[in-house]
Amino acid sequence: MDRIRFGMIGGGAISQSHIPAIQANENAEIVCIADANEDLARARAEEVGAARSCGSYDELVEMADVDAVIVGIPTQFHADAGIKAAQAGKHALCEKPMARTLQDCRAMIDAHEEAGTVLAMALVCRYDDNWGQMRKMIHEGKAGRPCMWRCIAAGTAPGPPNYGEWYCNGEFSDGPLTESGSHDIDFLRYTFGDVASVTAYMNHMANYGSVLDNTIVILQFESGDQALVQWSWSLPRGAHSGFGGLDVIGPDGSIHQPRQEDDEWLIDISKADGEVETIPFENRRDSNTWFDGQLAGFINAIRGEDTPRASGEDGYKAQEVFVAAVQSMETGQRIDLPLALAIR
Ligand SMILES: NC(=O)c1ccc[n+]([C@@H]2O[C@H](COP(=O)([O-])OP(=O)(O)OC[C@H]3O[C@@H](n4cnc5c(N)ncnc54)[C@H](O)[C@@H]3O)[C@@H](O)[C@H]2O)c1
Incomplete structure (x- = not known):
């Protein structure tokens, strides 16, 4: 062709x-x-x-x-x-x-x-070697199963000069859990399989915009694994959060977010009795x-x-988690998936 x-x-x-x-x-x-x-x-x-x-x-x-x-x-x-x-x-x-x-x-x-x-x-995170390495370590059982993936991220909504104004405007966007967190949710499904239930707390906290900018979501997967996804765009422009990042905790240890040392990419696994296994890997950024x-x-x-x-089906299922999160916030209940299509 x-x-x-x-x-x-x-x-x-x-x-x-x-x-x-x-x-x-x-x-x-x-x-x-x-x-x-x-x-x-x-x-x-x-x-x-x-x-x-x-x-x-x-x-x-x-x-x-x-x-x-x-x-x-x-x-x-x-x-x-x-x-x-x-x-x-x-x-x-x-x-x-x-x-x-x-x-x-x-x-x-x-x-x-x-x-x-x-x-x-x-x-695109399905093509990211960093997240891919964490996924590989989970599948190799480095943390044991079931395990829990944690994502903690807070900042300011994307905006001018690098992005449009629309990100924090509820007419055009649903805020950080979909605009940023859809990567996390999708990658978690890619790693653990389908989500069984969603529990969420979300509100509008920022002093600008009109989206649910502060979100905490707990995912229970059919596999028994869990995830905590916390995404905020609630900070005022120019402020930074005290910490943030990813890790995985499980019965056999903790998989840490990859780190770079000079030109080398490394992933640390913290194990029992203070042992740390450090594994180098290739972070390719190639075709x-x-x-x-x-x-x-x-x-x-x-x-x-x-x-x-x-696929489109993966896009649907990532969005389904967001819709369930809104429902959980509104009802104060844990929401089981899949949702009936007519829910929103
Ligand atoms: N994969 C990622 O990591 C990633 C990163 C950034 C953005 N995105 C996604 O990409 C999309 C665009 O985001 P962006 O950051 O490029 O936004 P942006 O604000 O930088 O650019 C959006 C562009 O769309 C144009 N536009 C607006 N309405 C339009 C319409 N109806 N028809 C044609 N053009 C229109 C605007 O004039 C603007 O040039 C969003 O869905 C966003 O979530 C993904």
């Missing part, structure tokens, strides 16, 4: 990760950039050598010389863009979170199934990893050589 001709929907921050991956892949080319800000679309197209730009994804998806699109616009518009891409016969790699409602997620999956086009989710690996995986799926590492 010839090179896959890409249209980038959105010329903002995330296009700066996707377009270099297209440019670095000999099986891909960037043809057009669509952005509601036409001046930005034009400038980005000139900068990256794309043949065209336009001001709307409706126009882009109808272009005969575009085979596939990457959806990288505010979350509120993902479903519309992803569905229109399918209806126009284009494959789609959709940024996370997939969409804001389960109905929209399902509609995007159905549209691509009907069209026979590939839908993949840009849940098999991160955005390059993700794009290569998407192209393989378009060519029928593989299935997407993160």
